[in-house]
Amino acid sequence: MTIDAKYLEKFVKVTSKAAIASYFLVGKKDKLAADKAAVDAMRTELNKLDMQGKVVIGEGSLDKAPMLYTGEILGNRKGPKFDIAVDPLEGTNFAANNLPGALTVIAVANESNLFNAPETYMDKISANLNERGVVDLDFSIKKNIYNLSEYKNKSPSMLTVCLLDRPRHKKIIDKLNALGVKLKLITDGDVSGALLVTNEKYNVDLFLGIGGGPEGVLAASALDTFNCFFQGKFLFDSIEEKEIARNLGIKDFNKKYELNEIVSGDSIFCATGITSGDIVDGIKKNNNEFELETFVTHKSMGVRKIIKTKYKI
């Protein structure tokens, strides 16, 4: 079943309104306030839509009483049933400090087609290729680089690998360094990090490393429309995290998920820029209007582009 094309514009409006709401808090050194503004606006906009949308990745569980909690039903309940994953403010530090790369992100699929991800870390890998066996979470760093180098017909020194700059990645960074590859180390925002493999213009050949699980599912839904490769493995640090995962239906805690196990069927992905970053420009004020850019994909329609929108101030 395909998602009606009319929904793309509607979800662009959702992320755009959320972006505008947090724009007023950009550079105010208050991550929570910027996040809350985006969450509130996103929830208000989602509730206006003709749909029965279930939040499968949200801002936490019901008992902690957040808005956009996992399991919350949104929309006027008069339309199709969707699964919705949200990251109303991806890059809270970026927004709080007025740094590049703050986004507001949503992914939508038909009911039961989007993975119900726990809020744990995820070991991820993405690349712009369709075949299995070239890169893999289970391969060594060296094997991944040599295979990709052969596949792309580029020497390792011409390959660029993007990953979060974290102490936990020290060993990987050292290995990549020894292999002579170029690094693109990002401080936050690994949804857009993973998406940098989608187009040659971003100059990233491989994205890998440990980041947020929810961010992995969001990125995977866009990567699917680009026919890119993605694998993710959730990492559980505590008994509590395993218990939550078990309640979400996860039985094998060591499972490596392929892209089509994370998102299947049709999907829509929207990421609107708040501050300018690699994939979209941030909000610009022009006379009496806000100008926004949204990176969108709609799988069944083959849509993958940047949409510019304007809203009266």
Ligand code: VTB
């Ligand atoms: C990433 C990144 C987020 O968290 O998932 C990262 O995309 C992972 O967590 O923007 P750590 O910061 O603990 O490494 C963010 O940086 C913040 O949510």
